[in-house]
Structures are given as structure tokens and as C-alpha cells.
Amino acid sequence: MFNDFKATEDRPVFIQVKDYLKRLIIKGSLQPEQKLPSTRELSLLLSVSRNTVISAYSELENDGFVYAVQGKGSYVAAASAPPVAAAPSCEIDWPSRINGYARQAVELDRMKRGIRAEKNVISFTSIAPDEKLFDLDNVKRAFLDRMAIEGNVLLNYGYAKGYKPLIDYLLNYMEHKGVDLSGKDMLITSGFTEAFDIVLSALRRKEGGSVVCENPTHYTAIKNLKLNGFDITGIPMEHDGINLTELERALTERAYDCAYLIPSYHNPTGIVTSPVKRAAIMHLMARHGIPVIEDGFNEELRYSGSHVSPLIATAGQGNGVIYLGSFSKVLFPGLRVGWVLADRRLIDCLESIKRSRSIHTSTLDQSVLYQYLRNGNLEKYLKKARSEYKRKYEWTKLCCETHLPYKKLSGDGGLHLFVEFEERFDTTALLNACAGQGVIFTPGDMFYTDGGGRHTMRLGFSRVKFEDIERGLEIIGLTARQLIG
Amino acid sequence: MFNDFKATEDRPVFIQVKDYLKRLIIKGSLQPEQKLPSTRELSLLLSVSRNTVISAYSELENDGFVYAVQGKGSYVAAASAPPVAAAPSCEIDWPSRINGYARQAVELDRMKRGIRAEKNVISFTSIAPDEKLFDLDNVKRAFLDRMAIEGNVLLNYGYAKGYKPLIDYLLNYMEHKGVDLSGKDMLITSGFTEAFDIVLSALRRKEGGSVVCENPTHYTAIKNLKLNGFDITGIPMEHDGINLTELERALTERAYDCAYLIPSYHNPTGIVTSPVKRAAIMHLMARHGIPVIEDGFNEELRYSGSHVSPLIATAGQGNGVIYLGSFSKVLFPGLRVGWVLADRRLIDCLESIKRSRSIHTSTLDQSVLYQYLRNGNLEKYLKKARSEYKRKYEWTKLCCETHLPYKKLSGDGGLHLFVEFEERFDTTALLNACAGQGVIFTPGDMFYTDGGGRHTMRLGFSRVKFEDIERGLEIIGLTARQLIG
CATH class of the missing domain: 3.40.640.10 (Type I PLP-dependent aspartate aminotransferase-like (Major domain))
Structure with missing residues (x-):
């Protein structure tokens, strides 16, 4: 026992010692009424300072896992019914228990099924602000x-x-x-x-x-x-x-x-x-x-x-x-x-x-x-943000006009533009073809209330770098022209 | 005009000047295409520095309320449809629009109807931690x-x-x-x-x-x-x-x-x-x-x-x-x-x-x-909190035992105790009688699923001072004995 303790960097060591001992007690490796090693012994066994062990024992006493006997040392307290020996295992079939609302929430949860932006992928999917x-x-x-x-x-x-x-x-x-x-x-x-x-x-x-x-x-x-x-x-x-x-x-x-x-x-x-x-x-x-x-x-x-x-x-x-x-x-x-x-x-x-x-x-x-x-920070921040987003907006618009075979382009500012292609065009097919080339965007059909919009897409530009905006739209444009054929 | 501006301490002055002018523009006191006073003039009129006015004008320009003409000054921009002249007033009868869920949420919202603790009132209603x-x-x-x-x-x-x-x-x-x-x-x-x-x-x-x-x-x-x-x-x-x-x-x-x-x-x-x-x-x-x-x-x-x-x-x-x-x-x-x-x-x-x-x-x-x-703060905090709450718990229990004519007292620790009187006793009547003497608590019936518990009460002690715990329970005890008669 006590040979599998390893202190990590992320938390105070006395808490790690306390948690380590707590586990041994809960799992039954240390039995009720069993005497714990002296603080000196344990400090040697775990290669930690004696003060660390003293603090850990004191915490365990506070939490009711250990009791101290004056002049004798620390003992494991009489535990509650140990979890292992307890109730027969209860298996609930959760998928059959949840209701229609919960199932619909999962079904409509696009975040769970969207294409995740891998590293080095140019992603026009976000309309969150630029954290820079x-x-x-x-x-x-x-x-x-x-x-x-x-x-x-x-x-x-x-x-x-x-x-x-x-x-x-x-x-x-x-x-x-x-x-x-x-x-x-x-x-x-x-x-x-x-x-x-x-x-x-x-x-x-x-x-x-x-x-x-x-x-x-x-x-x-x-x-x-x-x-x-x-x-x-x-x-x-x-x-x-x-x-x-x-x-x-x-x-x-x-x-x-x-x-x-x-x-x-x-x-x-x-x-x-x-x-x-x-x-x-x-x-x-x-x-x-x-x-x-x-x-x-x-x-x-x-x-x-x-x-x-x-x-x-x-x-x-x-x-x-x-x-x-x-x-x-x-x-x-x-x-x-x-x-x-x-x-x-x-x-x-x-x-x-x-x-x-x-x-x-x-x-x-x-x-x-x-x-x-x-x-008074909002005003200062807005001034900076507007000027930055405006530059990106103008640039994205220009790149769309240069590279995309669109039918209609809309967006008066903000953090995104909306593109409509010819009615027969399918932006989900376009996305699949572009994703392989490291560029993603949001097909527009998810925004439609009537199942339409398969020929549309949303381009969020707020978090895309200038050079990536151009390269991304070049790829989308080339791929779109290939699909149009 | 410009004689009702008063700068307050709580926000940067240039924002106050900006908001002041924005109001005048929206309300129509400053008309589209109207020339604004020069920055020097306005700084004298409003008794603020000229830099403040320059900043305010620049903010208004950013927000589209004002435009500047090189060498000529600042003008009010052509406004959107002014709100005052707009749609006929729409009156929705909200109470008839909200559904049963919303009405039930209001009805079950005890926080809205509970007795508020006025200053100097000894309140046993809270089981929130002591912020001290x-x-x-x-x-x-x-x-x-x-x-x-x-x-x-x-x-x-x-x-x-x-x-x-x-x-x-x-x-x-x-x-x-x-x-x-x-x-x-x-x-x-x-x-x-x-x-x-x-x-x-x-x-x-x-x-x-x-x-x-x-x-x-x-x-x-x-x-x-x-x-x-x-x-x-x-x-x-x-x-x-x-x-x-x-x-x-x-x-x-x-x-x-x-x-x-x-x-x-x-x-x-x-x-x-x-x-x-x-x-x-x-x-x-x-x-x-x-x-x-x-x-x-x-x-x-x-x-x-x-x-x-x-x-x-x-x-x-x-x-x-x-x-x-x-x-x-x-x-x-x-x-x-x-x-x-x-x-x-x-x-x-x-x-x-x-x-x-x-x-x-x-x-x-x-x-x-x-x-x-x-x-590692939780452990330190818990040690302090437990010892403080334990003292308060013991003290509250002792005061209950000394002063209250209860039938049953429960509570193994935590932040509150629960008191049961004789079945016929009514703690809401007790609360009404105590509130007049500056002591309040939570009648227990609200916690019952079956309309019972009119003879019970909860005493939250975490935020009550030691001397107030004793004085409060003395008053509750005396009043209860009077009610029992």
C-alpha cells in the first residue's frame, strides 16, 4: 500500500494526499478502526513533507473519515455503509424515459452535428465577435x-x-x-x-x-x-x-x-x-x-x-x-x-x-x-470594433463579388453576409466539396422556416483573417463553378 | 436650448454630452440638417471643456446622428422616421395573453409575497450563507x-x-x-x-x-x-x-x-x-x-x-x-x-x-x-465556515430548547433547524404576532406537499447574530406561549 501515490502540479499536495487516503478508505483498502501510519512514516512512504501529511490528516478528521486519539495516532473512522456492498445495480433505460421535448431538443441541436472547424481550416461558420x-x-x-x-x-x-x-x-x-x-x-x-x-x-x-x-x-x-x-x-x-x-x-x-x-x-x-x-x-x-x-x-x-x-x-x-x-x-x-x-x-x-x-x-x-x-468602455470598444469589422465587411464583400458566381448578395454590415445562388444550386453539396479543401461555411437552409434556401449560404467573417477571407472565397468560388459545370 | 444640461459624477462627461444631444435629436428639438453650435460655443453653453464637446460630436458622428462638413462644422443627420409620428399606439392586454404556466409561476412565487426583512428586524427566513x-x-x-x-x-x-x-x-x-x-x-x-x-x-x-x-x-x-x-x-x-x-x-x-x-x-x-x-x-x-x-x-x-x-x-x-x-x-x-x-x-x-x-x-x-x-481554497473556507456554523447551530438549538414550547426539534447541522409545535398550533398566526415585534421566520406549511405542516416552522440561523438569535427566540417563545394561552 501507499506505493501508487503520485503528486501532480495542479493542486496543493496536502489535498492530493487527503484525496488519496479518502479513496483508500472509501474503497475499503483502509478498514474502519485501522491505525494509519504516523505522519513521519507516511511522509517517507509518499515522499512528501511531514507538514503535508499533518494537514491531510487534519482535513480527513474534519471530513469525518479519520479520528485522532491523543498520544496514539490517527484511526480510520467507522464508515457508513460502504457503497460497494450496497444496493443491487439499477439499470434505467434512459432513451426510453425521456420525453418528446427532450428528443426534439437533441434533434434540433445543430451544434452537435455541425462540421467542427479543425485547425488550419478556414471557417466562415462563426458570427461570434473576434476575441482579439x-x-x-x-x-x-x-x-x-x-x-x-x-x-x-x-x-x-x-x-x-x-x-x-x-x-x-x-x-x-x-x-x-x-x-x-x-x-x-x-x-x-x-x-x-x-x-x-x-x-x-x-x-x-x-x-x-x-x-x-x-x-x-x-x-x-x-x-x-x-x-x-x-x-x-x-x-x-x-x-x-x-x-x-x-x-x-x-x-x-x-x-x-x-x-x-x-x-x-x-x-x-x-x-x-x-x-x-x-x-x-x-x-x-x-x-x-x-x-x-x-x-x-x-x-x-x-x-x-x-x-x-x-x-x-x-x-x-x-x-x-x-x-x-x-x-x-x-x-x-x-x-x-x-x-x-x-x-x-x-x-x-x-x-x-x-x-x-x-x-x-x-x-x-x-x-x-x-x-x-x-x-465608459463601450464607446471606445465600439469605435475600434466597428472600424475593424467594417474593413472586414468591405473586404469580404469585395472578395464575394470577385470570386463567387452568386445571384444575390445581401448584408448591410454586422458580422456576416448572405449569398444566394441560382435556385437549382445546392450549398450543402458545395460545403461537402469545400470542406475537403479546408474551407467551411453555413448552408442557408437551416435558417428557412419552410424547407427552402438550399441554394443559400451565410458567411460569418468576424473571426477570419484577411488573407484567409480571400483564399477561402477563392476556393468556394472555384468549387461552385465546378459544381455548376 | 442647452440650458438644462447637468453633468453628474457617475459617467464620463463626454458620454453625458453625447446622450444629451442624442435625446434632443431623437425628440426633434434639433432638426435634420440643422447646424450644431461650434465646439467652442457649446463648451461655454454647457460649462464643459472643449475637448469634451469634440469627443461627444465624434461619438455622435460614429453613431450616425451627426455629420461633419470640412471647414463648416457639424450638422444633424437626416433622421429615420421619428418615433413620435409613427405607428398608432398598440395596446395589448397582457394579463389575458399569458398562459396557465406563467400564471402558475406567479402564483407559486413566494419571494414576491413573503414578508421582507426591514432594517432592525431579526430574520430567521434566510438559509443563504453568511457573507461575512x-x-x-x-x-x-x-x-x-x-x-x-x-x-x-x-x-x-x-x-x-x-x-x-x-x-x-x-x-x-x-x-x-x-x-x-x-x-x-x-x-x-x-x-x-x-x-x-x-x-x-x-x-x-x-x-x-x-x-x-x-x-x-x-x-x-x-x-x-x-x-x-x-x-x-x-x-x-x-x-x-x-x-x-x-x-x-x-x-x-x-x-x-x-x-x-x-x-x-x-x-x-x-x-x-x-x-x-x-x-x-x-x-x-x-x-x-x-x-x-x-x-x-x-x-x-x-x-x-x-x-x-x-x-x-x-x-x-x-x-x-x-x-x-x-x-x-x-x-x-x-x-x-x-x-x-x-x-x-x-x-x-x-x-x-x-x-x-x-x-x-x-x-x-x-x-x-x-x-x-x-x-485549494475550498478546504480552508469549509474549515472556517463549519466551525462558525457549528457554533451558531449549537447556540440556536440551545435557545430553542430554553425558550420554545415545541413538540419536536430537528436538524443535524447545516444552516437551519425545524420546529414542530402541537398539531392545533398555527405558525402563520405566530408569525403575524412576532412580525409586529420585529422577528420573522418561515412558517413550515409551504414545504408540505399535502397542505399540512401549519404547526411547523423553519429557522435559518446562518445570517443572524448570536445575540439576535437569543432575543429572537425569546420573543417567538413568549408569543407562542401567549397564543397557546
Whole structure:
């Protein structure tokens, strides 16, 4: 015994000794009432210092595995029923136990089945921000500032509604986007996805709800709408936003529970809905009494042109818009913070759902984000990020125009472009052919609500190097021409 | 114009000037194509430095609200459709739109209706850890260590399954509790509550599921079981855990979808289920093929006595136990990190649900916790916390014995005690009478699955000062005797 102990670098040695002995006790190699070696003996046997053994024995005593007898030494405590001798093995056939919701969640989980970007592969699949832009020092500063002010508070329970200073900051932020805050309130969530899922869970119907949205649209939204039992009607996109004639026809034909729209840097097309169309959409929605879930997805990333008001500002005093905001794509996705701005009575109810689901959003994330914003870092960061992404956007667009045999190219900025080929073209076949040459992208069909879009693809450029953008699009273009034949 | 600007201390002044002008533009006080004052003029008008105005103008230009003409000055950009003139106001009657789930979430949300602890009130309602024990310096150290190693990674997207180093650490940690890891895997969640809700969402049934649990039990568990449509059968508690005869009878009468058990420091009774009973429970569950959701709720807080294996260790190689762990009550509740340890196939499916609900748990929380554990802080912290809580536990117990006319007192440690009075006694009436005297606690009926427990109460002592524990229990005792009459 004691000859298979090996200390590693990654944890304090006394803890490793403690864990080693704990294992021997639990496994029964050291029996109850058995005397342990003296601290001096064990230190020689394990080649560790005697103080290390003393600390380990003391920890084991604290944990109830060992007891000390004055002047005699340490003994193994009478153990509880040893696990090995215990219950007959119970075998549950889990795949048959899980329900339809869980099976659908697996089925719709594209992340599990997507092509992973191997090393040296040029990947246009991500629309996450470029981590090289992250200003780590300001994040550290924000953390230390906040810890100094109220560290104890940050580490204890917070409120389901969110961290008060952050709520106040974001309310002010939204007011400066032209939002009329009267009658409205805010809930902080763990990012956009939780916000969307909580909203849907409050609006879904047992008999199946219905939603109208842009077609194509954000895949996570399609997934969560389906998981919440919504029947999805997609309305075609035009160069300046959703097709109004089609939208009006749909609204006339059926009473939808809600609409889901991404007015700025629409995912996946990259289109910014024009101000005129925004007003027209809100007219239609008001006339038909349809609540709108507005996805504020990276509207901060506008490179140029005049400002565009979010739909919730366009709605004025109306309470029909549920605005979902997040800085994930703009700042740091690792900070899981999003928000819902909506009618006060609705927020009050969403707050209870949030509490039942995860009590509250990480206070550390919320307070670091708050302090980072308050220190004035967002403006500086946006300036840097916009200028960098704009250069990449222009470059990607130019490379697409030079190399791709596309039919239509869309994207007004943001972190991605959307490409449409001729109707008969199949981008999944194109992906398979390109992957072998070390280039991957996202085929567009997953974004379509009606099984269409097999001839489209999304190109995320935020994390691709300039030279790789050109080389990647050259390969995609050549391969596409070969497939077209 | 420009006479109502007031700079405050809390944000950089140039951002305040920018926001001030943005408001004027959005509200239409500054019209499109209108020339702005020169930077020199505005700096005089607003009593700020000229550099501040230059920065503000530059930000406004970046945001598309203003454009500069070489040698001429800055002008307001052509705005998008102004919000005020836009859509007719849409009024949604939200209370009639939300579904039964949302209404039930509000109804079961005790936090919204509980008596709030005013200042100077002695409150026994909390079972959160005492924030005075928090070792902030070690948390800061952990954050800075981790940021130095992989700051960029921490701020970008992580994995739904969790932060790999933390998973590895916790798997090892669980193995040292005697768990056989073969065929098992782990999912990191935003605390216990999310873990529990995700597990239930995978096991619930459209036609309503069924669960067997201890009676009384954790209120959040009752709430989430109800919200997930489970029919709850509570089995009475005895001094050493659940009543086995009653449990066996229930399992024979009906095929339950799962069991939910809190074997250590049971909430609210504080009872630690004995090793013998643990083995017997697992025998019963294996015989009936019932999966067990084990709530590992603060089992780390054992003050004394030999170690007790969790049910998942008692189950050996069996895959019937879903273990939910968390350090929230032990370390810092603000770090929203919990974990599910269970059959690999089940975890794979829960991972997809987790991804659909919140993408992943805050990487900052996970990595700070990981580094804190790795730095060996848990052991040191537990030593301090246990000794402090043990003193408080002994003291509270003594004060109960001295002052309360109770029938039964339970609690083997942890952060709370549970008191039962004579059957006819009503602790809600007692609370109302005590609240007026500045003392509050949690009436026990909310923890009962069958409407019982009106004669019980839970006393959380972790955050109450020693002198307040005595004074509070004196008042509760006197008032109780008056009510008994």
C-alpha cells in the first residue's frame, strides 16, 4: 500500500494526499478502526513533507473519515455503509424515459452535428465577435472596481429581476434610443436565448401557438419556437426588410399569437430594415393587435448611415413590443447577460418564470458588465470594433463579388453576409466539396422556416483573417463553378 | 436650448454630452440638417471643456446622428422616421395573453409575497450563507489568475456542457465521494434550480408525470415539480430520514416517474438520512426501477460525525441516480454554478436542452469557481465556515430548547433547524404576532406537499447574530406561549 501515490502540479499536495487516503478508505483498502501510519512514516512512504501529511490528516478528521486519539495516532473512522456492498445495480433505460421535448431538443441541436472547424481550416461558420478585439484590461478593471465597492453583495444571492444598477443603466440606454419607458419595465436574463425562451414559455399555448417571422431567420429562434410548440409562418425578405404585402396577407388570414422580427443586421441575411418599413410593420401589427418580439441582435454594430430606431421606439407609448437586447455579439459572449424590455405587467410575470428557472442571472457577469459600461468602455470598444469589422465587411464583400458566381448578395454590415445562388444550386453539396479543401461555411437552409434556401449560404467573417477571407472565397468560388459545370 | 444640461459624477462627461444631444435629436428639438453650435460655443453653453464637446460630436458622428462638413462644422443627420409620428399606439392586454404556466409561476412565487426583512428586524427566513465569511481576496486572486491564463477564451462563447477544467475537477471531486463514474457524465448548469428544471423538463409527461419525495421538502422543488406538471406524493419524514414502510407502500401502489430526495441536511427538517436508510432506499428504488433525483444540497456542511456517502455512491455501478450538486449554500450563491452527474446518455440529452435554454453557463462564474477550488481554497473556507456554523447551530438549538414550547426539534447541522409545535398550533398566526415585534421566520406549511405542516416552522440561523438569535427566540417563545394561552 501507499506505493501508487503520485503528486501532480495542479493542486496543493496536502489535498492530493487527503484525496488519496479518502479513496483508500472509501474503497475499503483502509478498514474502519485501522491505525494509519504516523505522519513521519507516511511522509517517507509518499515522499512528501511531514507538514503535508499533518494537514491531510487534519482535513480527513474534519471530513469525518479519520479520528485522532491523543498520544496514539490517527484511526480510520467507522464508515457508513460502504457503497460497494450496497444496493443491487439499477439499470434505467434512459432513451426510453425521456420525453418528446427532450428528443426534439437533441434533434434540433445543430451544434452537435455541425462540421467542427479543425485547425488550419478556414471557417466562415462563426458570427461570434473576434476575441482579439477584447479589451481585457478594462474588464479586469471593472471587476476589481466592483469587488472593491460591494464584493460581499456580488457573491451572495441577487434578485430575479436583475442587478439594480445594471437595470437602471440599461433603461437609460434604451431611453436614449428613443424608447418611451412609461408603463415598461426590464428583466435581466442569461443572454438573448434565455430571454426568448422565457417569453415564449409565457405565450405558448397547450394546443400549439402560432408565430409570424421573417424567412429566413435566426436558427436558435426557429429551434426555440418549435420546442415551445409554435407553428411558424415565414414571410419572405426583400432588400429593405420583410415583404409587406405578404405580411399583410398572412395577418389577415390568421390570428397569430405573436411576431418575431430582427430589424437590424438580420440573421442570416444581414439586412437592416428601412425606417419606412419599420413604421409600416408597426402600423400593421397595431391594426391586427399582434405583439412583436423584437430581437435587438447587434444593432450597435452599425458602421455607417444614419441611426435607425428600434421597433419598440417606433411603437411610442404602445405596449405591443417585447424588446430583447444583448451585448453578446457586440462585446463578450462569455458574459451571459441579456435583457427584456416590455410592458410592466408582462415583466412582472416573466420575473416569476425566471426565478423558477435559474433564480437569477450571474451577479458577477451583471456587475462586471455594468461597471465596464459605466467606466465608459463601450464607446471606445465600439469605435475600434466597428472600424475593424467594417474593413472586414468591405473586404469580404469585395472578395464575394470577385470570386463567387452568386445571384444575390445581401448584408448591410454586422458580422456576416448572405449569398444566394441560382435556385437549382445546392450549398450543402458545395460545403461537402469545400470542406475537403479546408474551407467551411453555413448552408442557408437551416435558417428557412419552410424547407427552402438550399441554394443559400451565410458567411460569418468576424473571426477570419484577411488573407484567409480571400483564399477561402477563392476556393468556394472555384468549387461552385465546378459544381455548376 | 442647452440650458438644462447637468453633468453628474457617475459617467464620463463626454458620454453625458453625447446622450444629451442624442435625446434632443431623437425628440426633434434639433432638426435634420440643422447646424450644431461650434465646439467652442457649446463648451461655454454647457460649462464643459472643449475637448469634451469634440469627443461627444465624434461619438455622435460614429453613431450616425451627426455629420461633419470640412471647414463648416457639424450638422444633424437626416433622421429615420421619428418615433413620435409613427405607428398608432398598440395596446395589448397582457394579463389575458399569458398562459396557465406563467400564471402558475406567479402564483407559486413566494419571494414576491413573503414578508421582507426591514432594517432592525431579526430574520430567521434566510438559509443563504453568511457573507461575512466570504474570502473575497481568494476570489479576486482566482479571477486574476484565470484571466491571466485565458482571458480571451473566458469572454467568448463556451460550451453548453460546461467549462472543461471545472467538469474534470468536479468529476474527480465526485469520485472522491465514492461515486463510480463509469457510464456517467456531467453537465454544468446555472445553479441547482436550473439543473432541476432541465431534468424535470426531460422527464415530464404531457398527461402529467408523478413523483415521490419526502414530506415536507424544498419549496423550490415543489414549485418546479408543479410547474412541470408533476403530481407529488410526499412520504413522511422520521428522525433518520424518510419513512420506509410508507415509501414501500407508495411504490407498490403506483408506478412513479421518479423520486426526489434530499439525503443530507434535508430542507426544511435539517435531517441527515442515516447510511442504513440510504442503502434501504436504494434497494427499494432499484426493485421498482424508479430513477432518483438526488439533491446534494449542502452536504459539504457536515460539522461532525463520520462521512456519509451520497445516494449516487450507494448506487454503485447503477445508473438510476441523477445527482444535482451545487456550492451555492456552501460557498457563494452569487456564482450561479451547479452540476448534474448522471448516465451519459441522459446528460447528452440534457446538454441539448441546456443549449436551447441559455446556450451555456457563465464562463466567468465557472472559471472563477474552478480556479478558487484549484487554488485549494475550498478546504480552508469549509474549515472556517463549519466551525462558525457549528457554533451558531449549537447556540440556536440551545435557545430553542430554553425558550420554545415545541413538540419536536430537528436538524443535524447545516444552516437551519425545524420546529414542530402541537398539531392545533398555527405558525402563520405566530408569525403575524412576532412580525409586529420585529422577528420573522418561515412558517413550515409551504414545504408540505399535502397542505399540512401549519404547526411547523423553519429557522435559518446562518445570517443572524448570536445575540439576535437569543432575543429572537425569546420573543417567538413568549408569543407562542401567549397564543397557546
